Amino acid sequence: MITVENLSKQYGATTVVDSVSMVIERNSISVIVGTSGSGKSTLLRMINRLVEPTSGRVLIDGNDTASEPAHLLRRRIGYAIQSHGLFPHRTVAENIATVPRLLAWDEARVGARVDELLQVFQLDPCEFAGKFPHQLSGGQQQRVGVARALAAEPSVLLMDEPFGALDPIIRAKAQDDLLDIQRRFGTTIVLVTHDMDEAFRLGNRVAVMSHGRVLQYDRPTVLLTRPADPFVSRMTGIADRAMRLLSLTTAGEAAVPGASDGPAIAASASLRDALSELVWRGAESAAVIDADGTPCGRLTVEAILAHGRPG
Amino acid sequence: MATTIPRLHRIDRLGALISAVGAAALVFLPFVVFKANRILPGDPRSLMEVLPTWAGLACQAILILVGVAALGISNPRIRLAAALLGVVVVAMAVASAGNALTPTGNKVVRVAPGSGFWVLVVALGLMATDAITRLRPRPGVRVLLLVLFAAVAGFTLALGAFDNLSVMREYAANAGRFAREGRQHVVLALGSLAAAVIVALPLGIVCHRVPRLRAGILGTLNVIQTIPAIALFGILMAPLGALAAAVPLAAQLGIRGIGAAPAVIALFLYSLLPVVANTDAGLKRVSPAAVEAARGMGMTSWQILTGVELILALPVILTGIRIVLVQNIGLVTIAALIGGGGLGVFVFQGIGQTAIDLVLLGAIPTVALAFSAAVVLDALVEIMDRARQ
Numbered sequence: 001m002i003t004v005e006n007l008s009k010q011y012g013a014t015t016v017v018d019s020v021s022m023v024i025e026r027n028s029i030s031v032i033v034g035t036s037g038s039g040k041s042t043l044l045r046m047i048n049r050l051v052e053p054t055s056g057r058v059l060i061d062g063n064d065t066a067s068e069p070a071h072l073l074r075r076r077i078g079y080a081i082q083s084h085g086l087f088p089h090r091t092v093a094e095n096i097a098t099v100p101r102l103l104a105w106d107e108a109r110v111g112a113r114v115d116e117l118l119q120v121f122q123l124d125p126c127e128f129a130g131k132f133p134h135q136l137s138g139g140q141q142q143r144v145g146v147a148r149a150l151a152a153e154p155s156v157l158l159m160d161e162p163f164g165a166l167d168p169i170i171r172a173k174a175q176d177d178l179l180d181i182q183r184r185f186g187t188t189i190v191l192v193t194h195d196m197d198e199a200f201r202l203g204n205r206v207a208v209m210s211h212g213r214v215l216q217y218d219r220p221t222v223l224l225t226r227p228a229d230p231f232v233s234r235m236t237g238i239a240d241r242a243m244r245l246l247s248l249t250t251a252g253e254a255a256v257p258g259a260s261d262g263p264a265i266a267a268s269a270s271l272r273d274a275l276s277e278l279v280w281r282g283a284e285s286a287a288v289i290d291a292d293g294t295p296c297g298r299l300t301v302e303a304i305l306a307h308g309r310p311g
Numbered sequence: 312m313a314t315t316i317p318r319l320h321r322i323d324r325l326g327a328l329i330s331a332v333g334a335a336a337l338v339f340l341p342f343v344v345f346k347a348n349r350i351l352p353g354d355p356r357s358l359m360e361v362l363p364t365w366a367g368l369a370c371q372a373i374l375i376l377v378g379v380a381a382l383g384i385s386n387p388r389i390r391l392a393a394a395l396l397g398v399v400v401v402a403m404a405v406a407s408a409g410n411a412l413t414p415t416g417n418k419v420v421r422v423a424p425g426s427g428f429w430v431l432v433v434a435l436g437l438m439a440t441d442a443i444t445r446l447r448p449r450p451g452v453r454v455l456l457l458v459l460f461a462a463v464a465g466f467t468l469a470l471g472a473f474d475n476l477s478v479m480r481e482y483a484a485n486a487g488r489f490a491r492e493g494r495q496h497v498v499l500a501l502g503s504l505a506a507a508v509i510v511a512l513p514l515g516i517v518c519h520r521v522p523r524l525r526a527g528i529l530g531t532l533n534v535i536q537t538i539p540a541i542a543l544f545g546i547l548m549a550p551l552g553a554l555a556a557a558v559p560l561a562a563q564l565g566i567r568g569i570g571a572a573p574a575v576i577a578l579f580l581y582s583l584l585p586v587v588a589n590t591d592a593g594l595k596r597v598s599p600a601a602v603e604a605a606r607g608m609g610m611t612s613w614q615i616l617t618g619v620e621l622i623l624a625l626p627v628i629l630t631g632i633r634i635v636l637v638q639n640i641g642l643v644t645i646a647a648l649i650g651g652g653g654l655g656v657f658v659f660q661g662i663g664q665t666a667i668d669l670v671l672l673g674a675i676p677t678v679a680l681a682f683s684a685a686v687v688l689d690a691l692v693e694i695m696d697r698a699r700q
Contacts (some may be wrong), residue, residue, distance in 0.1 A: 050607055074609030085604025089622055099608050148608070158607075 001026045002047065002156060002188065007056035009042050009212075016042045018212035019056065024205075026155075029182055029189045031203030032214075033196060033235065039212040040192045044158050047190065048077045060156060075102055078157035078187070082164040084145030086133040092118070092144050093129040099152040117147040120181065139170040146178070150185065159191040163198065175201055196235055200244060208232045220248050225310035242308040246271040249307050255288040255297035264289040267296055275304045325441055326381035326390075333378055333434040337371065340427030343408045348419050349477070349666050355425060361408035373400050374431075381438055391442035397435040401428065402467070409475035423477040423668055450690030457686045461679075477668035478675065485657065485672065493676060495571075496653035499646060500639040500680075503575045507582030507635060512628070514583070515590020516616070525591065532584035540577060540642055544649045547573040574651030578642055582635040589631025593624025626696040633688035640681040644673065 002024040009017040017039040024030045034040040045051040047058050049070040058065045065073055086095050093114045100110045118125040121143040133141055142162065149157055162178075163171045175198065182189055193199055199206045200220045207217040208231070216228040224245050227233040237244065251274045252267030264287040265274050278286060278301050285300040341355030359367040373396065380393035409422040443456065473479045482489055518525040538546070552568025554561050566572040597620050605615045621628075647655030654673040661669030 048607060050603075071609045071611050074607060076609075079604070079607030081600060081604060081607065083598075083600040085598070085600035085602075085607075087601055087605070087619060088598065089619075098605075098610075102609055102614075145604075148604075 001061055002190065003059040003062075004043075004047070005057050005059070007043065007046055007058065008054050009039070009046060009051060010054045015212050017046065017053075020212075020214050021056075022207060022214060022217050024188060024190055026188050027182075027186045028204040029179075029191060029202050030205045030207065030217075031199040032190065032192045032207045032209055033194065033199040034209035035194060038209040040194075040209045041160055043209070044160055044190060044192045047156075048074045048079060048158055050074075075099055075152060076154055076156075078149035078152075078154040080146050080149040080157070080159045080162045082161040084133075084141045084165075086141055086145060086148070088133055090132075091129065092123070092131050092133070092136070093125075095133065095144060096148045096151050098148060103152055105152075113151060113153075117151060120184070121147050121177070123147075139166060139174065142166060142170075142174060143177070146181075150181070150187065153185070155188060157187045157189045159189065161193055162191065164193070164195075171198075178202065196237065200248065208235050221245065224248075243272050245310075246275060246304065246308045247273075251288045251299055252290060252296055254303060254307055255299050256303060258298040259295065260285040260287040260298040262286055264295070265299060267291070271299075271304050271307050274299055275301065278304070321385075322382055323385065326383070326438070329381045329434045329438050330378035333374065333431055336427045336430035336434070337374060340430060341425035342427045343405060343412070344423045344425045345412055346421040346423065346477070349421050349480075349668060350664065353421075353423060353425075356408070356412070358404060358427070361411060362404060366404075366407070370400055370404050373397070377435070377438075387442045387445035391439055391446065394435050394439035394442060398432065398439070401431050401435065405476065406472045409473065413475040418480075421477040421480060421668065422475060450693040454687055454690045457683055461683070478671045481657075481666070481668045481672045485669075488656070489672065492652055492654055492656050496640070496643050496655075496677070496680070499571065499574055499578065499643045499651065499653055500636065503578035504582055504632065504635055504639055506575070506579050508586055508632060510579075511583050511586035512590055515587045515628075516594065518587060518591040519594040529584070529588060529591075532587055535580045536584045540581075540645050541648065543577045543580065544573055544645075547576055548649070551576075569649045569651075571646070571651050573649055574643070574646035574653075578639050578646070581642060582639060585631040585634040585638070586628070589627050589634075590624065593627030593631075594620055596627060597623040626692050629688065629692045629695060633685060633692065636684045636688060637681045640677060640684060644677055
């Protein structure tokens with residue numbers, strides 16, 4: 001758990017982050033979203049003290065982060081950035097091994113961890129361990145960057161626009177992978193982005209920032225249905241807010257007992273996708289099945305539409 | 312067909328220049344100069360005059376073939392082989408000219424390679440280096456070629472093949488001093504370089520880290536660079552002389568107004584700018600994302616500097632060191648003016664005695680040293696750059 005208390009950062013007369021307080025739950029993904037210049041990156045960088053706060057403090061599991069030297073703190077916190085920042089003179093394996101080596105792990109453990117991470121990120125260790133970053137595609141570099149951030153098994157991972165440089169298809173895949181990895185390692189992730197779709201897709205909770213202040217920090221559904229500030233509604237989008245709301249619930253969650261004809265819809269599909277499918281088919285309802293093919297009920301257009309209304 | 316015919320008929324431009332210059336040298340310039348003693352003006356002799364007719368004709372025929380290769384053959388391997396064949400032929404011709412023109416046992420007459428010989432050697436050397444460049448050999452291969460060439464040249468000299476040529480006559484008369492001054496030359500060049508690197512690396516890092524100091528440091532070093540070497544020796548003479556007079560220990564260490572001390576200090580000062588500027592430029596080239604990530608992962612400033620920044624900047628820093636080394640090897644020559652020693656001793660002695668052969672005894676090894684240093688360090692820079700992209 002990360003507790004941010006009255007955190008502020010001023011550069012001269014300019015206040016970049018203005019008295020932010022928030023609690024980031026263990027094993028969750030919190031996304032900080034805002035326009036450029038909103039102070040979101042500075043807020044993130046104050047958590048691992050790449051930026052020293054002017055006032056306020058950050059506690060990780062109850063311990064004040066200011067109580068130990070910054071470089072030792074950072075070795076316990078994963079950090080991934082947009083342009084991945086891989087060391088061009090080191091191989092993929094050496095890059096991933098950076099923090100474990102700083103922590104003086106024995107070489108056998110380092111090697112085992114590097115292999116494990118490469119496999120988790122779908123990079124064959126035999127093929128990729130010895131390659132240099134410039135020999136990888138953009139998507140592969142990004143995966144190695146995240147693998148490197150996770151190498152020393154940090155309980156907290158900070159990500160600053162980690163998928164900003166990827167094209168849309170690779171980005172969607174990277175987001176799915178991140179969700180898988182978060183579930184697998186139970187890492188607490190704080191991610192900064194300017195992309196509201198990404199925030200809604202990844203975040204258990206989303207903080208909307210503007211001019212150094214967190215305007216609202218809540219579950220995506222609440223951001224949509226009860227925006228605390230006109231700026232939040234503008235950020236989340238007014239025209240398609242019903243569709244966004246639908247995208248936050250899965251077919252499995254909305255299914256009601258019963259059966260229906262025609263091809264079934266996957267329980268993991270969002271209601272937005274389910275609605276689109278039904279409109280396309282011209283059908284009123286469809287059956288829902290889970291990943292094993294077990295039926296879990298039916299879904300009607302009317303029920304879906306009900307989910308798209310606030311309250 | 313349309314695409315292949317022009318290629319067959321294309322004339323190599325550099326080859327044309329080399330052939331034209333070589334042919335002109337062969338026809339119009341003296342191949343050797345015969346002198347009754349070492350300071351008298353010489354009597355020019357052409358290739359045909361100094362070799363037996365058959366040998367002269369064979370020599371010219373081979374050189375014409377080399378010229379044809381330079382003009383019309385695009386395969387760089389063949390061009391390189393032709394150029395090297397040309398060098399061997401010209402070297403053999405000048406060696407036998409020396410032997411033929413020197414009466415047995417006569418130590419007074421001098422047979423000096425003439426301007427024709429030197430122009431031919433330069434043209435063939437240009438052809439060879441151009442062919443090597445076109446072959447794009449790996450850096451290790453280039454160093455190997457250099458070593459091979461040096462070994463062949465050294466072996467031929469050791470065998471005494473050129474002993475009747477004027478430069479080797481001067482060498483024979485000065486062999487002991489030549490070894491001593493050659494060593495001194497290398498020590499002065501490398502010593503001042505090492506001292507400069509020790510000071511310039513931290514200065515370069517300061518320039519990169521503290522932008523406020525950058526202009527001041529580089530500006531000062533720039534001013535030093537503009538002072539002519541002789542003037543700098545003069546400027547250093549008075550304070551070092553005073554120091555030696557005031558501090559006996561300094562005098563015991565060899566620090567005097569003249570000699571090696573001002574030479575080393577001047578070379579050291581000249582060496583600073585390239586290394587400082589290149590360290591600064593090299594550090595600037597390091598990806599900011601890599602440094603940001605390194606900090607974010609908990610590397611200390613020292614670990615980032617030594618493990619990431621300096622290593623990524625190394626090819627650029629080495630380029631600076633290459634500039635300094637080549638520059639120093641040349642500049643050391645002037646140190647002889649103030650008693651600093653080095654191969655310049657022969658150059659200035661030769662000028663004083665109007666004995667051009669003695670000048671060459673100092674100048675040729677200096678050029679060879681500078682060239683070798685450039686080849687070796689270029690190879691090193693390329694290896695670093697390849698490994699680190």
